[in-house]
Amino acid sequence: AQTVTQSQPEMSVQEAETVTLSCTYDTSESDYYLFWYKQPPSRQMILVIRQEAYKQQNATENRFSVNFQKAAKSFSLKISDSQLGDAAMYFCAYRSPFTSGTYKYIFGTGTRLKVLA
């Protein structure tokens, strides 16, 4: 069965510094998708970044980038130049390929990021 593990329940970063959130997953599939979602306090969850497993190049979105290590089944999120608005719960998620008429979407347990002024 596929699993997603976020081993850091909470992390802190100084404003303007860089922080990396870890995520590992387990799957026997070769073609899948990985996501990082952000849930700010009392606000809706939104997509931060996504990665297709068949792409070797790491995805980037402005200050957010990932380090995708397929062999190691690792998918970490790097936030550069951290801002107060980055404070949130971050969830790593895995989506399986669409087979047999369905697919699975699995979330990790989340990492709460605090940004210190």
Next chain:
Amino acid sequence: DVKVTQSSRYLVKRTGEKVFLECVQDMDHENMFWYRQDPGLGLRLIYFSYDVKMKEKGDIPEGYSVSREKKERFSLILESASTNQTSMYLCASSPSGRVTADTQYFGPGTRLTVL
């Protein structure tokens, strides 16, 4: 912008009551999902639907049922609410994931307390 709305932000119910949580999306998405979010457990999938009148069980369907009579609306039903169903419930929708990766768009959540 995609908009996913949920009928209530906060709900308090009594044990044994039948509870309806409604979710509406306005982007003609095929897929809709219901999750519950608990501290330390992340998001766990209860049910999802990838077409009108279609539904599939997620990881924790026990004690819940769903209804999708129209494409834009996906309802979660607690047939007889119990205290262990006290949780945050999140609805999400996404375009078809058959060909490409699908981003999920989430509603604001309903915090349900069962007394």
